[in-house]
Every structure is written in structure tokens, then in C-alpha cells.
Amino acid sequence: MSVLVAIAITTGILSGVWGWVAVSLGLLSWAGFLGCTTYFASPKDGMKGLGLSIATNMSGVFWAMVIIHLSTIVGIEIIGYVITAIVAFFMCVQAKKTWLEFIPGTFIGSCATFAASGDWQLVIPSLILGAVFGYCMKASGIWLQKKLAQPKNDLTVPELD
Known part of the structure; x- marks a missing residue:
């Protein structure tokens, strides 16, 4: 059996388990799949990949909340877009730090937060x-x-001669 097929089998089983766990704990199953996706897409494997995935997702949650709060305070739509542009710049620049180098993980965490209407307590x-x-x-x-x-x-x- 190939590694791909073996991972597909365990992913299928654990995806069903995740769905049950998410519903049982009142979590967002779709956001959990985004966390899972971040791990699979991470350039690192094992515990380093897990740490990188979580760190970048959490930074994305932080940056999304910065955008949400600053945009709410200003209240002028066009300024909200400027804030988004500036924050997106920082979301990329932070990748200079090794533990935040996976930019897609940051954007995934941010997008999950926006999709959950800023409910970071549930997204995290x-x-x-x-x-x-x-x-x-x-x-x-x-x-x-x-x-x-x-x-x-x-x-x-074995046969003996």
C-alpha cells in the first residue's frame, strides 16, 4: 500500500471523528478542517509542522481582529480597505520570523476569523x-x-539438503 493510500484511509476515518468531536464540543467543523489543511500544506512535517501551523493560524486570527477592530473604530469604508492593505503587508512581512514563515497559514487563520464574524473564541x-x-x-x-x-x-x- 502506498503512503498516499494509507494517509487517505486514516484521513477519512479521522475526518469523521473530527466531525463528531466538533459537533460534540460546539466547535466549527469547517474551521477545524482549515487547521487540518494548514498542517497538510505546511512546508514542515511532524511537530515542527504542527507548531508552524498553529502559530501562523493564530497570528492570522490576531491580524483579522486588528482589521475588524480598527475598521469598526474608523467607521469609514474606504479606510477599512486601507487598514486591510496595511495589515496584509504585516501578515507577509512577519514571515521573516522562522516560526511565522508559512504565510498561507496566516491567511487561513485570518479568513477563518472573518468567516466566523470575528468570533475568535470559537475559531481558535x-x-x-x-x-x-x-x-x-x-x-x-x-x-x-x-x-x-x-x-x-x-x-x-526451510527444506534441509
Whole structure:
């Protein structure tokens, strides 16, 4: 079995589990899938990829809230667009820091916050648990592929000459 098929199997199973967990905990299942997507798209694997995914998603939540609050305070639509442009610049420039280098993760966190109408208290746990599920999906798929690829112990007795 290929790694891709093994990851597809575990991703399918854990996607169903995530849906149940999200509903049970009152989280946003779609935001969790965005966290999961961030992990899968991250340029790093393993725990470093998980940390990068969570850090960039959380920075995106922060930046979205900056845009929402500053735009609300100003109250002039055109200024809101200027604020968005300036903040988007900072969302990219922060990638100079290694732990924030994955710009798409920042934009995913920001977009999730906008889609949830600024309900960051609901977006944050949804994104974090989603990223953890993404990590588990890939790690368990790799484990499954290795487990199935292991040679079976041959219990037949070799012929003696």
C-alpha cells in the first residue's frame, strides 16, 4: 500500500471523528478542517509542522481582529480597505520570523476569523484541534503504511539438503 493510500484511509476515518468531536464540543467543523489543511500544506512535517501551523493560524486570527477592530473604530469604508492593505503587508512581512514563515497559514487563520464574524473564541480552539487532527491523520497514515509494509514472519520450515 502506498503512503498516499494509507494517509487517505486514516484521513477519512479521522475526518469523521473530527466531525463528531466538533459537533460534540460546539466547535466549527469547517474551521477545524482549515487547521487540518494548514498542517497538510505546511512546508514542515511532524511537530515542527504542527507548531508552524498553529502559530501562523493564530497570528492570522490576531491580524483579522486588528482589521475588524480598527475598521469598526474608523467607521469609514474606504479606510477599512486601507487598514486591510496595511495589515496584509504585516501578515507577509512577519514571515521573516522562522516560526511565522508559512504565510498561507496566516491567511487561513485570518479568513477563518472573518468567516466566523470575528468570533475568535470559537475559531481558535477549532483551528488548533483541526491542526492536531491533521497531524494525527498524516502520522497515523505513515504508521499504517509502514505497518503493512513490514515483512511477515515466515513460519514455514526451510527444506534441509
